Amino acid sequence: MSHPFDNIKKNFGFGVMRLPLDENNKVNLDEFRKMVDYFIDNGFNYFDTAHVYLNEESEKALKECLVKRYKREDFVLTNKLSSSCFRNEEDILPFFNLQLKCCGTQYFDFYLMHAQSRNNYEQYQKANAYKIAKRLKEEGKIKHIGISFHDSAEFLEKILLDHPEIEVVQLQFNYLDYDSEDVQSKKCYEVCVKYNKPVIVMEPVKGGRLVNLPLKANELLKNLNNGSNASYAIRFAASFDNVFMVLSGMSYMDQLIDNVSFMKDFIPLNDKEIDTLKEVVNIFNEIPTIACTSCKYCLDGCPKHIKIPSLFTTYNNYLLFKEDSAFEAYKHDSNENNKASDCIKCGKCENICPQHLKIRDLLVKVASTFEK
Ligand code: SF4
Ligand code: SF4
Structure with a gap:
């Protein structure tokens, strides 16, 4: 889509949630700096973070490798209000100010209510989180308000009706989840179209699961157009008209170089590629794998420290x-x-x-x- 936000240069963004950490839980900043430079040198400028990513190191790594080194108006930075970071209304502003400080910025281009679902929506409502976001937008500390979302299309519709101030919706959207009744990618996307909310896609390769394909599926894609498995998954998501941004949680330079190679001059999937992905889905559906995306949100609270x-x-x-x-x-x-x-x-x-x-x-x- 030709997107509605004019400071965004391309439809592909850097999700800063899966960078490798050393034994002290610190990001390899030298490597990340090189990745940021490569990304920007190739004409991209959208970065996505949250305070909880990378054991609270994602924001700080962005400050060092991006914010301190580039002019603020030359990149787009999205941050989120996660449910684990506040208990009540009084917690939200201090937390937001902490996020600004951790990132070394005066404002966020997009600020999302993180992972909205029926499990946490009441917490945001009770704490007036959306109202506070509106106030921050009036003060210029947030340019656009949005949500990231993990629930049914019906529940998404309820939130969008409750909060017309939402400008963008971040959805889990990939070719494997497209018709799934659990994730409801397609149905949620259709709700966004109905309410005219541009979509940011997360998990286009389903936490890596669409890279490590079953052998039969791997063969099918190998014989297609010489693209990597990730390329078909990311281009699938970016081919939809109402999608203005596709995020990839890139961990390594090689991954970044591959993604840049096909997203620099993006071409939507053709019919043959779409048909082949449908075959891949059929192969996947024959194998009852667990639909975990390795987001790691479950790790902190487990009293038995089960990985x-x-x-x-x-x-x-x-x-x-x-x-x-x-x-x-x-x-x-x-x-x-x-x-x-x-x-x-x-x-x-x-x-x-x-x-x-x-x-x-x-x-x-x-x-x-x-x-x-
Ligand atoms: S099981 Fe844990 S890591 Fe997997 S999707 Fe659920 S919260 Fe994320
Ligand atoms: S002990 Fe079992 S149920 Fe409890 S958090 Fe850990 S894995 Fe989940």
Whole structure:
């Protein structure tokens, strides 16, 4: 789409949530600086963060590698109000000011109510979060108000009716979730079109799951047009008229170089590519993998310190590739006290999981596969 926000240069953005961390939980700033420069040198300028990303290091890394080094009007910065960062109305302004300070900026171009769903919406309502965002917009500290969203199309419609001040909606949108009844990408997208809300896409490669494809699907894409698996997933999302931005949570320079190569002069998918992706979806649907996107939101609250996303990735890889090395990977990610079977079923993880996964039941499956 030709987007409605004139300071944005291209339809592809840098999600700063998956950079590698060292043993002290710090981002490799030298590498990130190079990635920022490469991204900007190639004509892109949109960056997406949240205080909770990368153990609270994402904002600080952006300050060092982007904000201090480029003129403010030359890049677009999106930040979010996450439910874990406030309890009541009084917490919100101090938290917002902390975010400005961490990023070293006077304003955010977009400010999103993070991961809105029926699990947390009441918290935002009670704390008048939307009202406060409107005030911050009047003061020039936010240019545009939006939400990121993880729930049904029906619930999205309710929020948009409650809050006409919402200007953009960030959706989980990819070719695997497009027709899914759980994620409802297509239905949510249609609600955005109905209410004239431009869409930002997150998880176009579903946390990497559309990169590591089942072997049969991998072959199909290999024989298509020499594009990487990620290229088809990202171009799929960017091909929709009402999508003005597709984010990729890039972790490495090689990933960035690949993404830039096909998004610099973006070409929408052609019919043959779309048909091939439909075949890929059919292959995926034959294998009952776990729909975890490795967002890691569930990790902090788990009293047993179970590495839930790592165990789910290992389980999925085992289903997809049937390699014995998955048993080694499972041992590596669990020790005597944090195996899948050590889950005490408190349910804290399920309250926060944006994919609404039945984590407790899934861990039982994982345990029965790897702890025989
Ligand atoms: S239900 Fe299990 S995995 Fe989830 S937070 Fe509780 S102990 Fe951890
Ligand atoms: S289980 Fe849910 S919350 Fe945890 S990493 Fe996966 S998608 Fe995220």
